[in-house]
Amino acid sequence: MSLSACAAQVARGDPDRFAATMAAPEAARARLWPLYAFNLEIARAPWVTAEPMIAEMRLQFWRDVVADGRVPAHEVAGPLVDLIREAALPADLLDRMIEARRWDIWREPFVDVAALDAHIEATSAGLYWVAALALGAAPQHEAAVRDIGFAAGLAAWLRAVPELGARGRQPLPDPRPEAVAALARQGLARLDRGRTAGLPRALRPAVLPAWQAGPVLRMAALDPARVARGALALPEFSRRWRLLRGAFTGRI
Incomplete structure (x- = not known):
């Protein structure tokens, strides 16, 4: 559960966004990596399985993380929850991002x-x-x-x-x-x-x-x-x- 793991995930999954973030000051990068890694997690959830209900469960996992602030053993969830607390990010905004990804499932x-x-x-x-x-x-x-x-x-x-x-x-x-x-x-x-x-x-x-x-x-x-x-x-x-x-x- 580290920022370096989030950064590595963005580098692999979203290289253009990674390149743009590397041009930012270090303090800004520390706040952006967890968000961009979270975005990759919810964007890929509908595509990693052919079973719609499994994809729904993956998205529900992130809805629970955002809503409850719980920190499961996950390399992105921990930094994300820390950032939500530190920056007082609105959970409803993150939840709408997750909900929209259901389009890819059905x-x-x-x-x-x-x-x-x-x-x-x-x-x-x-x-x-x-x-x-x-x-x-x-x-x-x-x-x-x-x-x-x-x-x-x-x-x-x-x-x-x-x-x-x-x-x-x-x-x-x-x-x-x-x-x-x-x-x-x-x-x-x-x-x-x-x-x-x-x-x-x-x-x-x-x-x-x-x-x-x-x-x-x-x-x-x-x-x-x-x-x-x-x-x-x-x-x-x-x-x-x-x-x-x-x-x-x-x-x-």
Whole structure:
């Protein structure tokens, strides 16, 4: 039950977020690793078994940890509970993140765009906001952080569309090119709104993982066929440059 174990788990399971977090001050990293490792735990829970009830039990385990503050023998639960107590993180926010992951268990399609938006709001935007809270965010920062988190989540979702489809999911409520382009433009609008809010420097590590969202969403908006082809990855040089720029200037 250590921060190093959480960091190692993020390095293996979410290398882009790991790279962004490594650009943060050490004190910020110590608060972000448990959250990001927790996010990986709940994100993978529906995928590690073909039995829906076992997946439900895995998610319930984390709901109990968050609600009760109990510390089972688990390398992520201990640091997470410590952080919840130290930073007074809202249990209901973490619980909504867990609940949203049930979509991956039962394979039900989203009935409309609003349902997809709600899923990304609970998962990605929720993660960005709880990370910002762990770094000392105030209520007036929530809208901007959530806008950036939503855009980052939508970009990641569009990149994952081919894999989700291959696993039997229906990730888009409307896969027509014009609908996909509209989704991407929505994400860009929220990203721009979040960027212009002027977040404090101390909160930059919480939003830096969105460093790829802008170009990914622009590609999807201009050529939505790239989504189904799985062709939204940035060139390696561009990825590295954007991360370095974000780390030094705060621009994402």
